Amino acid sequence: MAEQVEPAVLIVGAGPSGLVLALHLRLNNVPVRIIDKQPEFSIGSRATLIQPRTLERFSLLGITREEIFESGVVAHQMRIYAPPAGTTAVKTFSFQEPLEPRPSVPFTQPVTMSQDIFESILRSKLAALGTKVELGVELKSILNIGDEPPIAELHHITQNRTEMLKVPYLVGADGAKGVCRQLFSIPFLGETREADKMKIADVETDGITNEFWHMWGSFATAAVGLKPLGHGNKFQYQLVGPKVNHEALQTAEDLQKEFWEISGRKDITFKNVTWITTWRGNMRLAQSLQSGRRFLIGDAGHCHSPAGGQGMNTSILDAINLSWKLALVHNHHASPSLLDSYEAERLPVIAEMLDLTTALHEKVWENKNGIDSKAPPIEPTKEDNTDPMYRPKHFSQIGVNYRKSPIVFDERISSSEEGEGEGSGSSFYHSSTTLQAGDRAPDAQLTFTPSPEIGSVKSPHADTLFSFFHPSIHTILIFPGTSSLKSEKFVDFFSAIPWAIAQALVVLPKESEEEIPIISGCQFGKDLQGSAYADYGIGNGVSELTAVVVRPDGIVGGFAKSVGGVKTYFEKLLGVDGYRMLMSP
Ligand SMILES: Cc1cc2nc3c(=O)[nH]c(=O)nc-3n(C[C@H](O)[C@H](O)[C@H](O)COP(=O)(O)OP(=O)(O)OC[C@H]3O[C@@H](n4cnc5c(N)ncnc54)[C@H](O)[C@@H]3O)c2cc1C
Secondary structure: OOOOOOOOEEEEOOOHHHHHHHHHHHHOOOOEEEEEOOOOOOOOOOOOEEOHHHHHHHHHHOOOHHHHHHHOEOOOEEEEEEOOOOOEEEEEEEOEOOOOOEOOEOOOOOEEOOHHHHHHHHHHHHHHOOOOOEEOEEEEEEEOOOOOOOEEEEEEOOOOEEEEEEOOEEEEOOOOOOOHHHHOOOOEEEEEEEEEEEEEEEEEOOOOOOOOEEEEEEOOOOEEEEEEOOOOOEEEEEEEOOOOOHHHOOOHHHHHHHHHHHHOOOOOOOEEEEEEEEEEEEEEEEOOOEEOOEEEOHHHOEEOOOOOOOHHHHHHHHHHHHHHHHHHHHOOOOOHHHHHHHHHHHHHHHHHHHHHHHHHHHHHHOOOOOOEOOOOOOOOOOOOOOOOOOEOHHHHOOOOOOOOOOOOEEOOOOHHHOOOOOOOOOOOOOOOOOOOOOOEOOOOEOEEEOOOOOOOOOOOOOOEHHHHOOOOOEEEEEEOOOOOOOOHHHHHHHHHOOHHHEEEEEEEEOOOOOOOOOOOOEEEEEEOOOHHHHHOOOOOOOOOOEEEEEOOOOEEEEEEOOHHHHHHHHHHHHOHHHHHHHHOO
16 A cells, blocks of 8 residues: 655645645645545636746646647637627727747747636646545634644545544635635635626637637627637637626526627527636735745635636746745745745735736726727727727736845845835836846746766757746856856855755856866756846846846746855745755765
8 A cells, every 4th residue: 555645735725726836846745635625626717818927837837838739729819899790890909918029938928728627737737746636525624723733624525524634734725715714814805896797608609710809799788708718619708797687697598698689699609508607796815825834825815806817827826936935844944934925925916916907807897998899990900908808918927026025135236225126116017127036037048058967968858948947946047157167256156056955057158168167966058049148137248157046936036146145045045044954064
């Protein structure tokens, strides 16, 4: 019989946030249990938009680009039709402003994929690591408060038995209606807007192309949309507006008739209506995301309007932020106080995103700027950033940063200047400023040079920085600039690296012709396009060495100009004792 390993973390809820957390923790070799009270996995599209910031993390979870596009499509164009026939396009426009294609950003547009499909991909990756979701297991209560390890009372529904599980850490990923928040005594601040409703269903139809997100009607009265759910003929049916009688619309036939009424498109008929639900306005943020050894992630900690497509994406970034910190603490590399930085980093970012999605929601539900398909047609494909369905590019979440985090460190600026850079007041897109500690680490194309020690490149496909980054260890990018690889300062840098939790990559400028030295554990890559030097803010021809410390969550944790800078970053992260222990022979 296989030996049972005691879980270090109990994850309550197997939606996207719980699954991503479980996957990250398993990739960090942390034993977990993940439970869900439902007897079967959820069906239904719910979140349909996966944002560029989420997409680019997939490779670290073992999800390839091919796997993404096997189930998902880039569906960035919305098409609005004029009555009464509903066949003439009033306008066609990008509902989310795309990012400029650059080597630093591998995905410029969101991908549409049904949430249930996405969850099944995550579950298969988790199962490959030997962890399965335990269905039909419900968290009922938690004994122990304060900093003691929680004792969870779990009800195994089919066997009707109770299990008491003591576990070092418990994470509530149990959604907006979950019990964890109440059990942790954390208030859920915000409002429920009963009047703001949306009828949603998953339908199949062969009557219309899946190249566009189609909309008919007016937000001032009733509007109906069909949003493609990947390849094929599956769409998410969306019905909003003050004139919609949600109570009267319960069956597939009701939804079909309402669609015909609003759109005039009798040629579009639905088959296989698999899921019908009514969303009610609920915009809330937990007052805190942590209570001792208990944490909230995802909708358990914040819920957004579906306007803007951010709920699931924000939830996933929570899971990614918490996972590697839990792993460092579990492995006794860092003090438990590191876990306080989860709330410090995430709460302000979530609060700002909640404001953005609520503002977008109001444009639609309060019809401040409602679509009017009776308006004279404008040029097809003309961009329309005044449309209430339009989202600016910071909705990609690429700009999300933790510049004000207590654990990031920038040796290039004095402590009085910290967090005062241009745009640092905003937690989101800040394309006009140079990279700072706390920002997302950009991607770049590199030509990896075989290290004389290793004899070959780590992977024959390791041609981007992102392919080199790792979900469980830090990556120290060393930019030697024009300084010699034989210089004492360069060689010295490596003495400050805690190799048990870090790897190093020397990024050589494109013109570098120096012979590559043997440095144990280090790889070398040449920045042939110059984009790594440019995007990491290292000037051309700079003679000074710079080390950029990239965290396992893809955030720049620190900029260091000296060995002392690297040491300071890790001391801030792990505590002085934690760092000393890792560095002791
Ligand atoms: C109509 C609609 C459209 C949306 N569109 C988008 C979009 O386009 N983009 C986007 O990013 N987001 C969107 N969202 C939001 C997105 O669906 C949520 O943000 C996402 O599901 C949150 O994931 P989660 O894992 O935190 O919680 P959930 O998905 O809610 O999962 C929580 C899980 O916990 C389980 N659970 C609850 N209580 C217990 C318990 N006591 N014990 C054990 N298990 C328990 C539940 O059964 C459930 O499986 C949309 C949501 C809706 C409703």
